[in-house]
Amino acid sequence: MAAAVNRQVLLRRRPSGAPTPADFEITESPIPEAREGEILCRTIYLSLDPYMRGRMNEGRSYAASVELGQVMVGGTVSQVIESKSPAFAKGDFVVGYDGWQAYAVSKGAGVRKLDPAQAPISTALGVLGMPGMTAYVGLLDIGQPKPGETVVVSAASGAVGSVVGQIARIKGCRAVGVAGSSEKCDYVVKELGFDACVNYKSQELLPALKEACPRGVDVYFDNVGGPVLAVVLRLLNQNARIPLCGLISQYNATELPPGPNLGPILVNRALIKGFIVSDQMDRAGAFRADCARWVREGALKYREDVVEGLDAAPGALIGLLAGKNFGKLLVRVSSDRTRGA
Numbered sequence: 531m532a533a534a535v536n537r538q539v540l541l542r543r544r545p546s547g548a549p550t551p552a553d554f555e556i557t558e559s560p561i562p563e564a565r566e567g568e569i570l571c572r573t574i575y576l577s578l579d580p581y582m583r584g585r586m587n588e589g590r591s592y593a594a595s596v597e598l599g600q601v602m603v604g605g606t607v608s609q610v611i612e613s614k615s616p617a618f619a620k621g622d623f624v625v626g627y628d629g630w631q632a633y634a635v636s637k638g639a640g641v642r643k644l645d646p647a648q649a650p651i652s653t654a655l656g657v658l659g660m661p662g663m664t665a666y667v668g669l670l671d672i673g674q675p676k677p678g679e680t681v682v683v684s685a686a687s688g689a690v691g692s693v694v695g696q697i698a699r700i701k702g703c704r705a706v707g708v709a710g711s712s713e714k715c716d717y718v719v720k721e722l723g724f725d726a727c728v729n730y731k732s733q734e735l736l737p738a739l740k741e742a743c744p745r746g747v748d749v750y751f752d753n754v755g756g757p758v759l760a761v762v763l764r765l766l767n768q769n770a771r772i773p774l775c776g777l778i779s780q781y782n783a784t785e786l787p788p789g790p791n792l793g794p795i796l797v798n799r800a801l802i803k804g805f806i807v808s809d810q811m812d813r814a815g816a817f818r819a820d821c822a823r824w825v826r827e828g829a830l831k832y833r834e835d836v837v838e839g840l841d842a843a844p845g846a847l848i849g850l851l852a853g854k855n856f857g858k859l860l861v862r863v864s865s866d867r868t869r870g871a
């Protein structure tokens with residue numbers, strides 16, 4: 531039976547630098563009612579992702595900011611608890627974009643049904659969802675990895691990076707990660723099968739990466755920017771490719787950091803290309819077919835970092851921006867009865 535109220539997390543004020551709990555406000559309001567053509571959903575999992583930091587800022591980016599006083603945006607896996615839409619039935623599990631709230635009404639635009647028998651429903655927010663697809667299109671379409679080449683990826687234990695390195699291995703490449711702790715590096719090598727992983731917090735990056743990449747770097751999948759990018763540029767091979775996926779090292783910055791020296795891009799005729807996964811939806815079918823198969827076959831592993839309850843979401847997003855998460859960060863907003871959790 532539904533609880534009597536809808537719990538929501540709103541953006542209370544715009545952070546300066548790293549967000550703090552005071553930038554968020556947790557409120558309760560009546561559960562909305564579904565009108566003709568609409569569905570009412572109970573949120574089971576909320577995805578927490580680095581892009582949310584950008585949505586808290588004022589000003590133009592590739593997507594609109596969250597307004598002050600509005601519910602924080604975010605991908606969700608939910609169950610339909612009331613349907614006045616012919617497209618959905620009560621009980622359906624769906625992936626959508628309901629944001630940081632326990633219940634939401636929608637017309638079902640952009641909402642996709644999930645089959646819990648095919649894969650755990652939470653994977654629709656991670657390895658078989660937006661982060662997985664980011665890895666797939668960025669690596670395969672821009673990185674164009676060829677057997678025998680070396681692929682380096684930063685934030686290697688995370689939702690995107692972990693998939694990048696494993697697909698690189700599937701494609702016959704040497705996969706080298708960069709991550710922020712020895713536990714993360716151990717996991718990337720021992721569990722995910724990367725060839726090597728460098729801890730950028732405890733190792734001197736240039737010599738460590740040189741040793742991990744004896745034949746240089748053909749593809750650098752960049753999730754972080756900053757000093758890691760500056761070092762990897764020095765190891766590029768001719769005609770290297772750099773899918774520029776994210777710049778998490780500067781999401782909390784109050785001033786723009788100095789850029790890296792781009793000389794190696796010119797000298798090595800390298801390609802650097804930014805991309806936003808939502809522009810690549812024509813690749814969703816191929817992504818889901820390949821990655822769901824690889825997960826089933828055990829060639830593509832994933833790790834989830836699940837925090838309990840919506841009230842934990844602000845602290846967990848703050849932690850993600852400081853490297854505290856280990857795996858795809860999710861909030862369990864209500865019980866996942868498909869897993870008995």
Ligand SMILES: NC(=O)c1ccc[n+]([C@@H]2O[C@H](COP(=O)([O-])OP(=O)(O)OC[C@H]3O[C@@H](n4cnc5c(N)ncnc54)[C@H](OP(=O)(O)O)[C@@H]3O)[C@@H](O)[C@H]2O)c1
Nearest residue numbers: 580664685688689690709710753776777778779806807853
């Ligand atoms: N272009 C697109 O369409 C698209 C789509 C999805 C995601 N992205 C980007 O992909 C990147 C990874 O996202 P994700 O969802 O997979 O997150 P994630 O890797 O699961 O979590 C973020 C990780 O980033 C690392 N990090 C945090 N602060 C850092 C810093 N100052 N310097 C270096 N690393 C730092 C931390 O790992 P360590 O402990 O290893 O440092 C942290 O655990 C982000 O930049 C995100 O914005 C882009």
